[in-house]
Amino acid sequence: MGIEILFNLSILQATIRMATPLTFAALGGMFCERVGVINIGLEGIMLNSAFWAVFAAYFSGSSGIGFLAGVLSGMALGAILALFTVKYYADQIVIGTGINIFGLGFSAFMCQKIWGSRGASEAVAGLPSLSIPFLDRIPYLGPLLNNHSILVYLSFLAFIFAHYFLFYTPWGLRLRAVGENPQSADTAGINVHWYKMIFVILGSTLAGLGGVFLSLAHLNFFAWGMTNGRGFIALAAMIFGKWTPIGCFLASLLFGFADALQMRIQTLGILPPQIILLLPYLITILVLAGLVGKATPPSDYKPYIKK
Amino acid sequence: MRFSLKKSPSRFSILPEIIAILLAFFIGALILLFSGYSPLVAFSALFRGAFGSRNAWGQTLTQATPILFTALAFLLTFRAGIFNIGVEGQFLMGAMASALAGAYFSGLPAPLHITLSLLLGGAMGALWGLIPALLKVYLGAHEVITTMMMSYIASYLTSYLVNYPFKAPGWVAQTEPVAKTALLPKILPPTQLSLSFIISLFLALLVSFFLFHTYLGFQIRAVGLNPEVAENRGIAIKNRQILAFLLSGLIAGIGGGGEILGVHGRFVDGFSPGYGWDGIAVSLVGKLHPGGCVLASILFGMLRAGGMTMTRVTKVPLDLSLIIQALVIILVSAPYFIRAVILRRRDF
Numbered sequence: 174m175g176i177e178i179l180f181n182l183s184i185l186q187a188t189i190r191m192a193t194p195l196t197f198a199a200l201g202g203m204f205c206e207r208v209g210v211i212n213i214g215l216e217g218i219m220l221n222s223a224f225w226a227v228f229a230a231y232f233s234g235s236s237g238i239g240f241l242a243g244v245l246s247g248m249a250l251g252a253i254l255a256l257f258t259v260k261y262y263a264d265q266i267v268i269g270t271g272i273n274i275f276g277l278g279f280s281a282f283m284c285q286k287i288w289g290s291r292g293a294s295e296a297v298a299g300l301p302s303l304s305i306p307f308l309d310r311i312p313y314l315g316p317l318l319n320n321h322s323i324l325v326y327l328s329f330l331a332f333i334f335a336h337y338f339l340f341y342t343p344w345g346l347r348l349r350a351v352g353e354n355p356q357s358a359d360t361a362g363i364n365v366h367w368y369k370m371i372f373v374i375l376g377s378t379l380a381g382l383g384g385v386f387l388s389l390a391h392l393n394f395f396a397w398g399m400t401n402g403r404g405f406i407a408l409a410a411m412i413f414g415k416w417t418p419i420g421c422f423l424a425s426l427l428f429g430f431a432d433a434l435q436m437r438i439q440t441l442g443i444l445p446p447q448i449i450l451l452l453p454y455l456i457t458i459l460v461l462a463g464l465v466g467k468a469t470p471p472s473d474y475k476p477y478i479k480k
Numbered sequence: 481m482r483f484s485l486k487k488s489p490s491r492f493s494i495l496p497e498i499i500a501i502l503l504a505f506f507i508g509a510l511i512l513l514f515s516g517y518s519p520l521v522a523f524s525a526l527f528r529g530a531f532g533s534r535n536a537w538g539q540t541l542t543q544a545t546p547i548l549f550t551a552l553a554f555l556l557t558f559r560a561g562i563f564n565i566g567v568e569g570q571f572l573m574g575a576m577a578s579a580l581a582g583a584y585f586s587g588l589p590a591p592l593h594i595t596l597s598l599l600l601g602g603a604m605g606a607l608w609g610l611i612p613a614l615l616k617v618y619l620g621a622h623e624v625i626t627t628m629m630m631s632y633i634a635s636y637l638t639s640y641l642v643n644y645p646f647k648a649p650g651w652v653a654q655t656e657p658v659a660k661t662a663l664l665p666k667i668l669p670p671t672q673l674s675l676s677f678i679i680s681l682f683l684a685l686l687v688s689f690f691l692f693h694t695y696l697g698f699q700i701r702a703v704g705l706n707p708e709v710a711e712n713r714g715i716a717i718k719n720r721q722i723l724a725f726l727l728s729g730l731i732a733g734i735g736g737g738g739e740i741l742g743v744h745g746r747f748v749d750g751f752s753p754g755y756g757w758d759g760i761a762v763s764l765v766g767k768l769h770p771g772g773c774v775l776a777s778i779l780f781g782m783l784r785a786g787g788m789t790m791t792r793v794t795k796v797p798l799d800l801s802l803i804i805q806a807l808v809i810i811l812v813s814a815p816y817f818i819r820a821v822i823l824r825r826r827d828f
């Protein structure tokens with residue numbers, strides 16, 4: 174058995190697919206943390222978006238409407254997180270934990286009510302794949318990057334745009350200031366609470382897209398707890414990526430590869446999947462401990478109370 | 481700057497908490513109404529299933545027991561200013577250690593076997609708490625992320641152990657059953673309620689005594705309230721934070737062990753529906769006081785135990801309990817929201 178059984182085109186394609194929900198959620202988590210809010214609730218936000226996307230696609234027959242429903246669900250939970258943590262100074266971790274439990278409970282409750290099984294929904298039409306003609310002509314890269322779901326390409330655009338937005342626009346500068354030094358930002362005339370709310374909602378919406386990818390592109394149905402810890406892996410990817418869009422994307426690729434590898438190894442049965450599944454968490458701890466580069470959060474996560 | 485240790489959160493009014501819990505049930509009722517169920521029928525089944533009979537009480541308290549352990553574990557670190565959200569991991573590691581000690585030690589008299597197994601569980605939990613403690617104190621790694629990551633590692637590690645090296649023959653991923661001498665006595669047959677419940681109550685008393693009536697407990701609270709002042713007063717902050725982590729892991733580990741030796745009799749893969757996460761919520765709902773934790777853990781035990789009856793009788797999905805739990809967590813942790821929006825007070 175050669176190494177090519179693990180490292181071949183199909184596993185690299187799977188890496189790109191499995192990195193997509195992580196990229197969305199890691200970018201989403203990054204925007205929240207950049208304005209000083211830890212979004213522990215990524216998992217629940219993703220799961221709820223995955224559910225609503227299937228819900229809307231099932232009853233409307235259109236995956237586009239499903240996509241919109243997933244986006245709206247991410248916005249709604251983001252708004253709750255923002256309202257409670259920014260305006261009412263509630264603890265971010267606790268609200269995030271609440272959102273996770275809510276996401277798990279609510280999606281299962283509705284799934285049982287609508288489809289009679291809390292395990293899985295009926296299948297719906299997924300989002301279309303994109304075939305880019307000129308990509309096929311590039312050797313190696315072409316087959317690797319072509320014919321993925323439209324959301325895969327959207328995730329590429331998202332991290333590139335996030336990078337540009339964060340580091341090359343005045344809004345990006347202001348949002349970084351809000352996280353790093355809210356007092357100074359306030360003194361400079363930036364509406365700190367407003368910025369925090371907007372970007373927590375935006376970040377949660379991005380995380381919601383990760384959920385939509387899972388239920389309308391990866392699988393074409395909703396399954397109980399289908400995020401399976403990806404919200405937490407995304408947090409890990411965000412830290413490993415040092416709270417930068419490009420870092421988030423590269424870390425997501427790495428953890429996406431771990432995910433793809435884990436699936437492959439599970440079918441081959443050569444190594445316990447649990448060992449590979451725990452690697453992203455272990456790497457994150459090593460990163461935080463400063464053993465693999467230093468990780469300094471962009472904010473102290475304290476609620477900003479205007480004096 | 482001065483300490484004001486007397487003004488602990490438990491002395492404030494509990495009105496916002498009560499309103500939050502009622503509001504959570506109210507929103508739960510709305511969700512039921514919109515999905516075509518009768519809230520009245522569902523909730524009466526839930527309360528009957530939780531408190532309606534001797535057996536119902538037994539089930540509720542059985543469900544409350546592991547949550548009380550994890551709530552106390554979270555509470556201890558929180559009082560030292562540490563946000564240890566890795567209680568689930570410490571709970572699981574303790575459960576695994578106790579399950580193995582219970583199954584593989586033999587020839588011991590029951591009291592000794594039980595004590596040894598529980599203590600090994602506690603030690604394993606403490607060890608699992610020590611890692612993020614050292615990472616925080618010496619390397620400055622934020623405990624919120626490290627403890628969460630440690631939880632997931634524990635979850636996959638125990639899953640690996642129970643699926644591979646310690647898997648009992650058969651298709652279910654579970655360890656060998658623990659010896660009869662390691663089983664905790666049941667105190668309310670035929671329900672699953674075991675001695676573990678009494679241990680958890682005893683620990684609640686002990687934690688309360690430790691935090692509020694010993695010098696070491698005072699120091700831990702001082703570190704949590706204001707580390708700078710505590711340091712100026714000559715308290716070794718790092719030392720006390722490590723201690724809080726160790727004690728937290730110890731309690732969570734014993735809780736995990738108690739669940740195995742008292743209820744399941746072996747480590748079954750995925751036996752914990754997230755007791756560690758419930759503990760965080762219960763600790764906060766209980767206003768970070770051991771007495772409050774006891775009451776709040778019974779509330780959550782009620783949602784779990786009563787929820788099962790509700791599902792059986794009314795076909796309302798069990799997940800309603802989870803939804804209400806989530807709402808309780810969110811609303812209780814936002815007293816300013818309750819004060820401003822519900823009580824119309826502007827002075828928050």
